[in-house]
Amino acid sequence: MASSIEAARAKVAEQVKVDLLAETQDLDNEKAAAEIARSFISDTITAPTKEMYVYAVRASLGDDVYHEPCTKALEAHMAKLTGKEAAMFVPSGTMSNQLALRTHLKQPPYAVLCDHRAHINRYEAGGTAFHSGAHLNCVIPANGHHLTVDDVRENVVLGSDIHSAPTEVIALENTLNGTIIPQEDVVAISKFAHQNGIKTHLDGARIWHVAAETGTSLQELLEPFDSVSMCFSKGLGAPIGSCLVGTKEFIVRARWLRKLFGGGMRQTGFMAASAAYALTHHFPLLPAVHQLTRKLEDGLKEIGCDITSGAETCMVFYDPSPVGVTYAEIAERASKLPVPLKVGGSRLVVHIQTSPTAIEDFLAIVRELAEQKRQAGFVAPERKVSANGNIPKDIYVRSGVDARA
Known part of the structure; x- marks a missing residue:
């Protein structure tokens, strides 16, 4: 009998076994890293470095629902860094934003005022309506x-006009695109909001870029806000995670809601350690990212493309139609290079692992296509330029595939 049970157990164990690693895994990873260096799709695609992994595997082994030392240390650092009372580590920026709004919004009816391009409006799967039952009042900036x-x-x-949902939260995003x-x-909006009893939230997924570009401390940038979401896996290149900061009372309630959302995690030490490594070693790389992005913008302008949103930090939006070229033509030519480039539509994102050679190769493609169109008789139309030097177009009307995260 015992032997038959052992045999059955061994059979089940054999069925359970799985090996996810390919025989060529190390080479595959090197290939993936090379592809990341030549992709302009998003900064979310950055991969953990070997040095980050070495640091991360030494992290503490606690359970974050109870007590996880490295995660608690990261949260304490984030609170101090931002000048807030408390912080909470969460899996994603979307969850961080949605937890913040759900924590602020107590009793409907209520509304959240935001920019029409905001991540909470366009790219969080309707989460504000689903999780909080809130109306989003999406505003087009006059400027x-x-x-x-x-x-x-x-x-x-x-006021108390029963026809409209009162504004309870004003949510900004910095950077936005x-x-x-x-x-x-920011200060003027926050002052107005607080004078009228309205909470302020910042989607600061890429606030690191603002601090790096302007030399302004995180505490000064975030002081006007009641809550802030900050991402580690975009510009900073950690594999996972965001942090939500606010008052102690706010974070206590948000932590409860995190559990309700299914966001309570267990051995998060290696995630926190990866974020800490990114803060220490990757934040200083951001000014060079901005310099590369400006080089990309300057090259596109020199070729004759329209810039629909300039390179203030890590993104540039462009339109190649003034030189007779389409996004599809650029993407096709890029994919056929000996070492391909990956591009979508009008948004180009530069990140800490972007190769300078990728910038040169991309500009060479656009330049070559533009010259071919010119030789074929294409004549560029007259362009109207706005006061800020950009072309006044809606950068959300695009050809090609753009990743928005």
């Missing part, structure tokens, strides 16, 4: 760049 206090005054819902909101406008 075409960022929301100002005048935009907010024009669109905020105050790689652009920086001037701090004076």
Whole structure:
């Protein structure tokens, strides 16, 4: 009998076994790293470095629902860094944003005012409506760049008119599509909000870029906000994770809601350690990223492309139609290089693992296609340039595939 049970157990164990690693895994990883260096799709594609892994595997082994030392240390650092009372580590920026809104929003009816291009509006699967039952009041900035206090005054819902959902939260995003909101406008919006009993939240997924570009401390940048979501897996290149910061009372409730959302995690030490490594070693790389992005923009301008949103940090949006070229033609030519480039539509994202050679190769493709069109008789149409030097177009009307995260 015992032998038959052991045999059955051995059979089940054999069925359970799985090996995910390919025989060529090390070579595959090297190939993937090379592909990442030549992709302009997003900064989410960055891969953990060997040095980051070495640091991460030494992390503590606690359970974060109970007590995880490295994660608690990261949260304490983030609170101190941002000048907030408390912080909470979460799996993703989307969860961090949605937890913040759900924590702020207590009793409907209520609304959240945001830029029409905001991540919480376009790229979080309707989470604000689903999780919080909140209306999103999406505003188009009058200046075409960022929301100002005048935009907010024009669109905020105050008072007791029963026909409208009152504004309970104003949510900003910095950077938004790689652009920086001037701090004076942030302060003005926050002052207006708090004078009217409205909470302020920042989707600061890429706030690191603002700090790196302007030399402004995180504490100063985030002081106007009641809560902030900050991502480790975009510009900083960690494999996973975001942090939500706010008051102690706010984070206590948000932690409860994190459990409700299914976001309570267990051995998160290696994740926290990866984030810590990224903060220490990758944040200083961001100014070079911005320099490469500006080089990309300058090259596109020199060729004759329109810039629809300039390279303030790590992104540039462009339109090649003035030189007779389409996004599809660029993508096809890029895919056929001896060492291919990966591009989508009008958005180009530069990250800490982008190769400078990739910039040169991309510009060479656009330049070559533009010259071929010119030789075939294409004549560029007259262009209208806005006061800020960019072309006044809706950068969300695109050809090709753009990753928005």
